[in-house]
Amino acid sequence: MPTLKTLQPGDEKLLEAFLCQHADTSMFLRSNWRAAGLLDRGERFQGTYVATYIDEAIVAVAAHFWNGMVIVQAPVNLPEVVQAAVTQSGRAIAGISGPAAQVEATKSVLGLSNRPTQLDESEILFSLMLADLQVPPALAAQKVQCRLPHSDELELLSEWCAAYNIEALGQKETPSLRLDCRRVIEARQAMSMHWVLVAENTPVSYSAFNASLPDIVQIGGVWTPPALRGKGYAKSVVAGSLLKARSHGVKRAILFTSHDKQAAQAVYRGIGFVPTGEEYGLVLFENTQG
Incomplete structure (x- = not known):
């Protein structure tokens, strides 16, 4: 069964191993934790990261960052990691980004499908x-x-x-x-x-x-x-x-x-x-x- 965990210093190696499997759509997650670590004090680039583990390997992660953005890389267990990250951060939600299908799913999970947007796009990755x-x-x-x-x-x-x-x-x-x-x-x-x-x-x-x-x-x-x-x-x-x-x-x-x-x-x-x-x-x- 998957285990839900809020990431802390010391979890970087497992996080990076997972994100590297999805490198093209994980740039914000990888860059932010490298710039600011895994503790969340509300400073630039910091966020609350929640992951699910199976057999001591991360299989999904969501983070709610200092600027209100929820960023996902959760091919499985998306509802669990998204809800936990938003609940634990306590922040308002300014936006969502990640693989396009996961972003749509995240809107639904958070009950935000009908919230007015200034931008809502599925974009071409180059x-x-x-x-x-x-x-x-x-x-x-x-x-x-x-x-x-x-x-x-x-x-x-x-x-x-x-x-x-x-x-x-x-x-x-x-x-x-x-x-x-x-x-x-x-x-x-x-x-x-x-x-x-x-x-x-x-x-x-x-x-x-x-x-x-x-x-x-x-x-x-x-x-x-x-x-x-x-x-x-x-x-x-x-x-x-x-x-x-x-x-x-x-x-x-x-x-x-x-x-x-x-x-x-x-x-x-x-x-x-x-x-x-x-x-x-x-x-x-x-x-x-x-």
């Missing part, structure tokens, strides 16, 4: 072996440069982050959005997990890693201001970030994007990304606090 990265000519010829942002660019990038959240994630422009985005940008800056593309000394595009491991990174938050689109900048900033990762030994990259974002898919396919055949679910509930 993968790229970095040895196969196709570098755009403008980047290869150094007509544009991809680099870590300078400190005096963080305010601009916070504005871009807010614009991305409104356009891509369906968020509303509230007084707290800009502040939240500034915190995200500052955290990425501290961890060297984002990049800006510069053309003639002017920032023109942005990309980040929203999850990072020694061997694999996950792309997120790609943004080019509307007036600058169609110039190949998104390809160059993503490719530039992956060149940096490759130079540090990273072997592969993952990302997910929605079925209706044809332009984004063209960008990623244009530098070598291919669909994995899996779908990644992402649900963000409406913020009832406004």
